[in-house]
Amino acid sequence: MLEQSYFRKTDEIIEHYGRKASSLIPIMQDIQAEYRYLPGELLTYVAKEIGITEAKAYSVATFYENFSFEAKGKYVIKVCDGTACHVRKSTPVLEALWKELGLSKKKHTTDDMLFTVETVSCLGACGLAPTMMVNEEVYPSMTPEKALAVIEELRGRG
Amino acid sequence: MGTITIDGRKVEFTDEKNVLSIIRKAGIDIPTLCYHSELSTFGACRLCTVEDDRGRTFASCSEEPRDGMVIYTNTGKLKKYRKMIIELLLAAHCRDCTTCVKNDNCNLLELARRFGVGEVRFQNYREERPLDFSSPSIVRDPNKCILCGNCVRVCSELQGVGALGFAHRGSEAMVMPAFDREIATTDCVNCGQCRVFCPTGAISIRDNQEEVWAALADPTVRVVAQVAPAVRVAVGDAFGLTKGKSVMGKIVNVLHRMGFDEVYDTTFSADLTIMEESAEFLDRVKNGGTLPLLTSCCPAWVKFVGEQFPDFKDNVSTCRSPQGMLSAVVKEYFRDPEKAEGKKTVMVSFMPCTAKKMEAKRANSYTEGEIDTDYVITTTELIKMIRTTGIDFAALESEASDIPFGFGSGGGVIFGVTGGVTEAVIRRLAPDHSKETMDSIAECGVRQEGFIKEFSIPYDGMDVKICVVSGLANARTVMEQVKSGEKEYHLIEVMACRRGCVMGGGQPRLAGLKDKGARAEGIYKADNVSVVKKCDENPMIVSLYEGFLKGKEHKLLHNETFCSS
Numbered sequence: 001m002l003e004q005s006y007f008r009k010t011d012e013i014i015e016h017y018g019r020k021a022s023s024l025i026p027i028m029q030d031i032q033a034e035y036r037y038l039p040g041e042l043l044t045y046v047a048k049e050i051g052i053t054e055a056k057a058y059s060v061a062t063f064y065e066n067f068s069f070e071a072k073g074k075y076v077i078k079v080c081d082g083t084a085c086h087v088r089k090s091t092p093v094l095e096a097l098w099k100e101l102g103l104s105k106k107k108h109t110t111d112d113m114l115f116t117v118e119t120v121s122c123l124g125a126c127g128l129a130p131t132m133m134v135n136e137e138v139y140p141s142m143t144p145e146k147a148l149a150v151i152e153e154l155r156g157r158g
Numbered sequence: 159m160g161t162i163t164i165d166g167r168k169v170e171f172t173d174e175k176n177v178l179s180i181i182r183k184a185g186i187d188i189p190t191l192c193y194h195s196e197l198s199t200f201g202a203c204r205l206c207t208v209e210d211d212r213g214r215t216f217a218s219c220s221e222e223p224r225d226g227m228v229i230y231t232n233t234g235k236l237k238k239y240r241k242m243i244i245e246l247l248l249a250a251h252c253r254d255c256t257t258c259v260k261n262d263n264c265n266l267l268e269l270a271r272r273f274g275v276g277e278v279r280f281q282n283y284r285e286e287r288p289l290d291f292s293s294p295s296i297v298r299d300p301n302k303c304i305l306c307g308n309c310v311r312v313c314s315e316l317q318g319v320g321a322l323g324f325a326h327r328g329s330e331a332m333v334m335p336a337f338d339r340e341i342a343t344t345d346c347v348n349c350g351q352c353r354v355f356c357p358t359g360a361i362s363i364r365d366n367q368e369e370v371w372a373a374l375a376d377p378t379v380r381v382v383a384q385v386a387p388a389v390r391v392a393v394g395d396a397f398g399l400t401k402g403k404s405v406m407g408k409i410v411n412v413l414h415r416m417g418f419d420e421v422y423d424t425t426f427s428a429d430l431t432i433m434e435e436s437a438e439f440l441d442r443v444k445n446g447g448t449l450p451l452l453t454s455c456c457p458a459w460v461k462f463v464g465e466q467f468p469d470f471k472d473n474v475s476t477c478r479s480p481q482g483m484l485s486a487v488v489k490e491y492f493r494d495p496e497k498a499e500g501k502k503t504v505m506v507s508f509m510p511c512t513a514k515k516m517e518a519k520r521a522n523s524y525t526e527g528e529i530d531t532d533y534v535i536t537t538t539e540l541i542k543m544i545r546t547t548g549i550d551f552a553a554l555e556s557e558a559s560d561i562p563f564g565f566g567s568g569g570g571v572i573f574g575v576t577g578g579v580t581e582a583v584i585r586r587l588a589p590d591h592s593k594e595t596m597d598s599i600a601e602c603g604v605r606q607e608g609f610i611k612e613f614s615i616p617y618d619g620m621d622v623k624i625c626v627v628s629g630l631a632n633a634r635t636v637m638e639q640v641k642s643g644e645k646e647y648h649l650i651e652v653m654a655c656r657r658g659c660v661m662g663g664g665q666p667r668l669a670g671l672k673d674k675g676a677r678a679e680g681i682y683k684a685d686n687v688s689v690v691k692k693c694d695e696n697p698m699i700v701s702l703y704e705g706f707l708k709g710k711e712h713k714l715l716h717n718e719t720f721c722s723s
Contacts, residue, residue, distance in 0.1 A: 040337055043336075044336070047336075053314065053319075053320030053321075053323065053336075053345075054320075054335075054336035054337075054344075055310075055320050055321060055322055055323030055334075055335055055336045055344075056314075056320060056323050057336070058323060058325055058336035058337060059323040059324045059325055062325045062326045062327070063324075063326070063327045069337075
């Protein structure tokens with residue numbers, strides 16, 4: 001069970017967008033912005049409040065790659081795997097991160113909740129390929145070594 | 159209004175909403191897997207694609223007809239497309255057709271045969287998924303799902319439940335309840351309409367045939383059958399008999415041959431239901447009880463009330479359903495050691511309904527700690543059981559059901575169609591059984607077309623306002639109007655499946671519009687030929703109340719507590 005504060009916050013968000021079916025996506029976005037993920041319980045709650053079925057809400061939430069039901073780490077690392085980054089060797093960068101953090105295609109977040117590694121299809125910075133983003137900051141021209149150095153630095157920050 | 163040219167022949171159209179309906183009207187069975195006239199148009203399967211005179215192709219289900227259109231339905235290009243679509247669907251499909259429960263009426267298999275798909279050249283890359291056996295009513299096999307979305311639409315559009323939805327995207331798309339939970343933990347009301355609309359074996363009936371065969375083979379067990387009204391009009395056509403015609407006599411015969419010791423008729427307990435429910439209704443009206451009274455025969459509806467309108471739990475009649483009443487009465491009857499003859503009694507009920515399987519397991523379906531109904535067998539399973547025996551069903555003589563619970567009035571028979579319960583209640587309240595009275599009741603509005611029927615009847619100086627609903631989405635509409643105070647009724651009859659039990663989730667599928675009419679007609683015909691029209695004139699009912707049932711009415715015929723599932 002989530003704490004009551006989660007539901008209070010969600011109520012505020014729902015009030016802001018209005019109790020209607022078309023508010024679903026903006027509400028989910030705001031919840032995810034607040035908690036860095038979309039807690040399943042809140043999705044169920046939102047569906048009931050705005051008058052749609054839970055199955056419908058789940059359908060929308062799973063359609064978009066952006067929504068995650070898993071709690072994400074403090075640092076969300078997005079490795080770009082768009083065409084430009086891919087041909088300039090983004091895969092070794094991703095694999096180096098996975099290896100270093102003990103993650104995989106199925107496991108995205110470290111147990112200490114510090115790092116989440118995911119791939120994105122394009123960050124819109126192809127000139128800087130291969131690129132990577134940590135939360136809102138862009139890291140250009142990555143190599144496996146550079147990526148590991150970033151991890152070291154972030155670990156230092158805690 | 160206008161004319162279109164289909165394969166070189168001119169066809170007139172009036173208000174058809176799409177080109178597909180006109181093609182069908184012209185006598186061409188254009189293939190589809192996802193189109194259904196009662197559901198919204200989805201356009202997923204693309205099998206109904208046709209070609210116009212400029213070589214442009216489009217899905218005929220999603221195209222509005224225009225005057226002067228020229229289309230072709232069977233060009234070489236289209237045949238190739240269709241065959242390829244089927245081949246691709248089969249590639250991502252669990253193809254255990256030889257042992258699949260739906261192989262006798264699978265639309266996908268039928269189309270594969272029709273288009274002569276001889277080989278599947280592609281590999282199945284879909285991850286194998288576990289089956290969902292959580293529900294007592296239906297089984298979900300995601301490996302057989304072709305993503306036509308019929309179940310998703312029927313559940314939300316016709317039933318107003320929405321327990322199923324699409325999840326994920328692209329090649330990972332799947333149909334599932336929210337968070338991939340087991341179906342039994344959702345708002346699913348067990349109506350089984352998803353299974354009726356599912357073109358493959360992805361959703362099927364939870365099968366209980368084996369348990370019944372085992373009971374029949376056990377010499378220490380007395381196996382008792384009860385047969386619901388809607389079953390008798392949906393079995394015949396599987397054996398080449400007239401669609402919709404009642405074959406109750408043959409069913410009784412075949413069940414005796416299978417080894418059932420007693421075969422009773424659920425119309426008998428439908429009469430009991432009317433006796434009890436009309437008494438309850440009058441009591442509530444006269445003594446200021448909770449109104450409107452909501453009927454309790456349909457377990458899917460009862461579950462729907464419990465989950466969606468919990469404030470109305472007290473409005474639901476305390477009467478057990480006809481299945482529940484007859485099972486409780488029969489079990490009590492054979493509890494007498496003299497009647498029991500040292501045998502254990504097993505009650506098997508033959509129903510048009512998948513939700514009855516859930517009702518039988520409900521906490522309030524027990525008497526003296528013993529389950530009332532041991533097994534529920536749907537019409538679809540009954541047909542399979544008859545086939546197993548190899549008995550020539552069509553050639554069987556009619557047999558009468560056994561006494562003392564094998565005789566019901568016409569009022570009990572019409573329980574199988576929407577409005578039947580209400581009509582039987584009105585008959586009960588009527589002073590006599592003359593033909594004029596019966597005809598005037600039939601014409602009071604209870605048999606009118608439509609899924610929400612409102613009318614009123616005069617009774618004892620008051621105007622009794624009644625609403626008869628079928629289809630749970632319609633029931634939701636009515637209940638919301640009642641909740642807001644916009645509408646007021648004394649009695650609301652709800653059957654979860656549109657048109658009532660004749661179109662229940664356990665009935666043979668691929669019914670088509672013609673069958674829908676035929677089954678209801680068969681029910682009314684069976685009523686027409688019944689000697690007794692009113693439950694209170696059924697001599698078996700009268701003697702039951704005076705004898706065996708005395709003092710036990712509440713224990714056997716009513717629910718102590720409300721249970722939604």
